[in-house]
Amino acid sequence: MDETRAVPSLLDIPADRYWPPEAFLRDANVTDLVASGHPNEEWPRQWEDAASLLAWDDPYSTLIDDEDAPFYRWFVDGTLNACTNCIDRHISTQKNQVALRWEGKRGEQRTYTYYDLYREVSAVAAALRDLGVEEGDVVTLYLPKLPELPITMLACARIGALHNVVFAGFAPDALVERMRHIDSQALVTCDGSFRDEAVINQKRKADAALASLEKSIPTLVVNRLGKSHDTTLTNDQYDYESLVETYSGTDVPPVSREATDPLFHIHTSGTTGDPRRMTHATGGYLAGVAWTAQTVFDLSSATSLWCTADIGWITGHSYVVYGPLLSGSTVVLVEGSLHYPDRHRPWEVIEQNSVEVFYTTPGIVRTFMKWGESFPAAHDLSSLRLLGTVGEPIGPDTWEWFYTHVGERQCPIVNTWWQTETGCVLLSPIPGIDEMKPGSVGKPLPGVEIEIVDANGQELPPGEPGYLTIVRPWPSMLTPLESDWYWVLAEYWQTFSDPRADSWRYFTGDQAVIDDDGDVWIIGRDDDVITIGNRRLGTAELEAAITTVDGVTEAAAVAERSGGDTALCVFATLTQGPQDRNSVRKTITETVAERIGEFARPTAIVFTPELPETYSGKTMYRVLEHVVNARPHSDSDSLRNPAIVGELNTVWNEH
Ligand code: WT7
Numbered sequence: 091m092d093e094t095r096a097v098p099s100l101l102d103i104p105a106d107r108y109w110p111p112e113a114f115l116r117d118a119n120v121t122d123l124v125a126s127g128h129p130n131e132e133w134p135r136q137w138e139d140a141a142s143l144l145a146w147d148d149p150y151s152t153l154i155d156d157e158d159a160p161f162y163r164w165f166v167d168g169t170l171n172a173c174t175n176c177i178d179r180h181i182s183t184q185k186n187q188v189a190l191r192w193e194g195k196r197g198e199q200r201t202y203t204y205y206d207l208y209r210e211v212s213a214v215a216a217a218l219r220d221l222g223v224e225e226g227d228v229v230t231l232y233l234p235k236l237p238e239l240p241i242t243m244l245a246c247a248r249i250g251a252l253h254n255v256v257f258a259g260f261a262p263d264a265l266v267e268r269m270r271h272i273d274s275q276a277l278v279t280c281d282g283s284f285r286d287e288a289v290i291n292q293k294r295k296a297d298a299a300l301a302s303l304e305k306s307i308p309t310l311v312v313n314r315l316g317k318s319h320d321t322t323l324t325n326d327q328y329d330y331e332s333l334v335e336t337y338s339g340t341d342v343p344p345v346s347r348e349a350t351d352p353l354f355h356i357h358t359s360g361t362t363g364d365p366r367r368m369t370h371a372t373g374g375y376l377a378g379v380a381w382t383a384q385t386v387f388d389l390s391s392a393t394s395l396w397c398t399a400d401i402g403w404i405t406g407h408s409y410v411v412y413g414p415l416l417s418g419s420t421v422v423l424v425e426g427s428l429h430y431p432d433r434h435r436p437w438e439v440i441e442q443n444s445v446e447v448f449y450t451t452p453g454i455v456r457t458f459m460k461w462g463e464s465f466p467a468a469h470d471l472s473s474l475r476l477l478g479t480v481g482e483p484i485g486p487d488t489w490e491w492f493y494t495h496v497g498e499r500q501c502p503i504v505n506t507w508w509q510t511e512t513g514c515v516l517l518s519p520i521p522g523i524d525e526m527k528p529g530s531v532g533k534p535l536p537g538v539e540i541e542i543v544d545a546n547g548q549e550l551p552p553g554e555p556g557y558l559t560i561v562r563p564w565p566s567m568l569t570p571l572e573s574d575w576y577w578v579l580a581e582y583w584q585t586f587s588d589p590r591a592d593s594w595r596y597f598t599g600d601q602a603v604i605d606d607d608g609d610v611w612i613i614g615r616d617d618d619v620i621t622i623g624n625r626r627l628g629t630a631e632l633e634a635a636i637t638t639v640d641g642v643t644e645a646a647a648v649a650e651r652s653g654g655d656t657a658l659c660v661f662a663t664l665t666q667g668p669q670d671r672n673s674v675r676k677t678i679t680e681t682v683a684e685r686i687g688e689f690a691r692p693t694a695i696v697f698t699p700e701l702p703e704t705y706s707g708k709t710m711y712r713v714l715e716h717v718v719n720a721r722p723h724s725d726s727d728s729l730r731n732p733a734i735v736g737e738l739n740t741v742w743n744e745h
Pocket of ligand 1: 101358404406479480481482483484505506507508509511531598599600612
């Protein structure tokens with residue numbers, strides 16, 4: 091445990107407690123686990139219940155195979171198709187129900203019924219197949235919040251191809267690196283998109299990436315900017331709309347996949363900060379997501395849900411696309427920023443779409459708080475039944491504000507803890523059952539077993555903060571390709587496992603503490619990954635971009651935290667000789683925006699003669715964090731250059 095980190099005073103303050111509001115209980119999916127058909131069985135039997143929510147082509151013969159632990163295989167011999175589960179099976183019962191409602195930035199609206207989705211997904215699947223995409227291939231999707239993104243994800247799933255969604259805000263370099271990683275066989279992108287008043291040329295970014303790729307791959311280009319916008323398509327590039335027209339009415343039989351076959355890749359930042367390829371398996375992922383969609387988000391047929399996450403992050407995969415569609419719900423997808431054209435937009439979206447479930451981040455709730463309660467108060471938000479947050483700890487004040495001013499004290503809040511790696515929510519109150527404490531993530535869901543341990547892996551009693559670990563496998567867990575086993579083992583399993591005893595314990599990378607009631611409070615991440623606007627950004631990737639700037643030798647990025655907000659601060663060293671510091675600063679900012687994305691623009695850039703280093707030459711981020719967050723530094727023993735601490739404080743205070 092990092093002794094220098096402030097030990098949280100989370101448990102010093104007695105928490106408020108809220109029981110599920112009566113208004114919610116009347117229609118809740120789950121008010122009693124056993125009575126709702128969730129058998130109260132021993133692990134791993136509870137998870138059979140999750141699997142029963144899916145339509146299987148062939149039933150599984152083995153619930154869990156631990157032969158290659160910790161690379162567990164769930165639902166062995168079972169076969170299914172993700173697209174069938176999300177679309178086809180709803181066609182007979184609710185063909186004309188709205189599956190997706192899209193709100194464009196400029197007031198446009200588009201509505202897709204389940205049948206509309208079926209038709210367009212089939213056409214895109216046929217087009218991809220004819221362009222040579224085969225079962226097991228990977229297709230990169232580089233699209234902003236457009237209906238075509240979930241549609242192409244499902245089209246991939248239909249033909250057994252894996253999708254790899256890359257956040258549309260990433261720059262070409264970041265896109266290329268990810269495409270290389272997964273040996274992408276095709277790309278889907280768009281001509282552009284709108285950011286407030288500005289037009290973003292997405293196609294230009296995609297072209298730049300394609301130009302530095304070693305091979306030519308077919309590319310589908312969605313038209314977002316309108317017919318008048320001139321987009322040149324080269325040889326291997328196809329207009330999405332024309333393809334959909336050409337293949338309209340084509341029947342594409344869904345490919346039956348093994349439950350253990352990968353459904354998609356998604357990149358995350360490991361502790362080294364490099365983008366890392368994460369993989370989720372078809373059966374286990376869908377089971378976990380379907381079950382939590384029903385239990386945690388209370389989704390059922392026709393529930394209208396709005397989740398503000400970008401589809402490029404796991405939250406979007408699981409609770410914008412798969413969870414709601416598996417449940418037969420209506421997804422509300424909103425393009426553009428929440429403040430455009432004005433601060434009424436979020437509340438208009440809820441009002442006009444009768445949103446029942448609203449899932450967002452503490453950071454966004456804090457923004458709403460800053461804007462003031464008069465905005466939500468000006469709208470009829472009575473359709474809301476359930477609120478949720480994810481991604482970072484939520485302070486009790488923020489929780490209370492959300493509960494009062496958005497939920498009107500009628501909607502439970504599910505503070506959900508999970509990760510890209512876990513695939514679905516693992517810790518959360520069950521809204522129709524559990525008491526809520528503002529700030530706590532509640533208890534592990536049934537079938538999830540956790541332990542808080544010290545640095546030696548010894549379980550700690552309630553009240554003592556330590557490392558959050560998961561002691562039993564769960565279906566939607568990370569299922570890496572064999573070529574990734576080595577680093578996945580090192581990153582997530584090795585720290586707290588005893589392979590000789592075949593005892594495996596997953597390390598989440600988070601620190602947490604359990605209170606006397608068994609409720610969990612997340613303290614934060616244990617490594618140096620920075621989260622900005624809910625995006626987990628690897629320091630290594632960022633620093634690599636910064637050091638490409640002429641005149642910069644080294645760089646280290648750390649987060650400055652104030653009142654729950656995170657600002658990105660960069661410390662850099664310069665080469666010898668005269669430098670115009672302001673112009674270097676400007677170039678750094680531009681380079682980061684260009685290579686990583688606009689969202690990663692640093693808020694402060696300071697220059698120092700040296701970075702604090704360990705004897706082995708590793709940057710000591712902790713020292714920098716203490717400097718920017720004005721905390722005393724007490725641990726200079728491992729510093730190669732302890733004298734630098736004073737200098738760092740000086741340059742920081744002067745910036
Ligand atoms: C990390 C995972 C999967 C959701 C989006 C982020 C932090 C997540 C909470 C929460 C406190 C949380 C953890 C976790 N986190 N949810 N409710 N309270 N912290 O996915 O990028 O994979 O990040 O987000 O630190 O490890 P991700």
